Amino acid sequence: MRTLPACLLLxxxxxxxxxxAAPPSAEKRQSRRAETGQLVQQVVEGTLPVSTAISxxxxxxxxxxxxxxxxxxxxxxxxxxxxxxMTAVLAGxxxxxxxxxxxxxxxxxxxxxxxxxxxxxxxxxxxxxDVMLPLLGDKSLGVRREAARAxxxxxxxxxxxxxxxxxxxEGDPQTRVLMLEAVGAAGDKxxxxxxxxxxxxxxxxxxxxxxxxxxxxxxxxxxxxxxKLLASEDKYVRRQAxxxxxxxxxxxxxxxxxxxxxxxxxxxxxxxxxxLYQGGDKTMMSWLVLASWNAKGEEKLTYEKELETLHLAxxxxxxxxxxxxxxx
Numbered sequence: 611m612r613t614l615p616a617c618l619l620l621x622x623x624x625x626x627x628x629x630x631a632a633p634p635s636a637e638k639r640q641s642r643r644a645e646t647g648q649l650v651q652q653v654v655e656g657t658l659p660v661s662t663a664i665s666x667x668x669x670x671x672x673x674x675x676x677x678x679x680x681x682x683x684x685x686x687x688x689x690x691x692x693x694x695x696m697t698a699v700l701a702g703x704x705x706x707x708x709x710x711x712x713x714x715x716x717x718x719x720x721x722x723x724x725x726x727x728x729x730x731x732x733x734x735x736x737x738x739x740d741v742m743l744p745l746l747g748d749k750s751l752g753v754r755r756e757a758a759r760a761x762x763x764x765x766x767x768x769x770x771x772x773x774x775x776x777x778x779x780e781g782d783p784q785t786r787v788l789m790l791e792a793v794g795a796a797g798d799k800x801x802x803x804x805x806x807x808x809x810x811x812x813x814x815x816x817x818x819x820x821x822x823x824x825x826x827x828x829x830x831x832x833x834x835x836x837x838k839l840l841a842s843e844d845k846y847v848r849r850q851a852x853x854x855x856x857x858x859x860x861x862x863x864x865x866x867x868x869x870x871x872x873x874x875x876x877x878x879x880x881x882x883x884x885x886l887y888q889g890g891d892k893t894m895m896s897w898l899v900l901a902s903w904n905a906k907g908e909e910k911l912t913y914e915k916e917l918e919t920l921h922l923a924x925x926x927x928x929x930x931x932x933x934x935x936x937x938x
Contacts, residue, residue: 646672647679653699654683656692664702673705681711694722701730709734713741721750728753732760739769746776746789755785762792770798774805783815790819794826795857802829809835822854828862837866845875852881860889871897876905876912884916895920899930 649667652658667676680700687693697715700708708730715727728745731738742764745757758776761769770793777789790808793801808820809831824832832854839851852870855863863886870882880898887894899922902913917927931937 642670642672643675646670646676650676650679650683653680653696654687654692656689656695660695660698660702663699667699667703673703674707677703677705677708677711681708684711684715690720690722693718693720694726697723697726697730701726701733704730704733706734709736709738712736713738716741716745721748721753724748725750725752725756728760729756732756732763735763735765736760737764737766739764739766743769743772746772751782751785754780754782755788758785758788758792762788762795765795765797767796767798767800770796770801774801777808783813787815787819790816790823791826792823794823794832797827799827799829802827802831805829806831818850818854822856825854825858825862828858833862833866840866840870845878848875849878849881852878852885855882855885855889858885858889860886860891863889864891876909880912880916884919887920895922895926896930896934899927900934900936903931903936 646667649658649663649670653663667673670676677700680696680703684693684696684700687696697712697718700715701712712727712730712734713736716724716731718724718727724745728742731742736742739761742757742760745753746761748754748757754776758773761773773789773793773796777786777793780786780789790805793805802824805820805823805827806829808816809824811817811820821832821835825836826832836851836854839854840848842848842851852867855867867882867886871879873879873882880901883894883897883901887898898913898917898920902910902917905913928937
């Protein structure tokens, strides 16, 4: 079984000693740090699943310490599967302390390691577009996809043209979709005319991606595309139309989405409310809570699904219901 570097074992030892002597106010912190060290050791040894490790480490709230331990472990690990798992956990911590290491790992020879590294940069909304842009041409499909997502998350308009050029050259349809959407997410309005050229593409996915990119840019032609779909009698087509507004600020989305709160398709209404909330309309949380309170049967699940997406806490739900006079 592989052991952690001596420096990390020393940290664990000191954490244990400090816990024994610490006052009550510091004892919990020391206990969390000791548990964090133990979890990191399990990740390095390959005995803890990635998803479990990320969840438990983030719950402990000592992400910078965990990142430091994982970086040390990465320096002494050569086994491919463990390298990939450790990078995935490092990316999943979503701590700025991991950014320098993730930047270095984007140059790793293993495609999965590069993929998880750029995924981590995307989660951090990293400004290191100089590192991510070359990955749009990576030989690994997964790396190209995560690079597109990360560049969109950077909100840097300067990457729009490169994303559009990469989309034109991309042979994989789903990766092209991500690149076109990222043009909109990055906020480069100069690329709107080029995005409109994709609205007539033979691929439905490409057309929808271009429309979503335009909606993210607040472009009238993209919004008109979505409204045309909303006029359909097919509920699934209408739901696709609403999804085009994911991530769109409420200022651009409200004129189209607010009327849908009264739509007979309650799934459509609930989705519209959630998108409006995420776009900046905080009153939509109360709307969803009250709609769920008054709903029965399967309709209630429709609202609860959206509330689960928003990670609504029980105490926040009670406060909103109390404010509305539903509970004492």
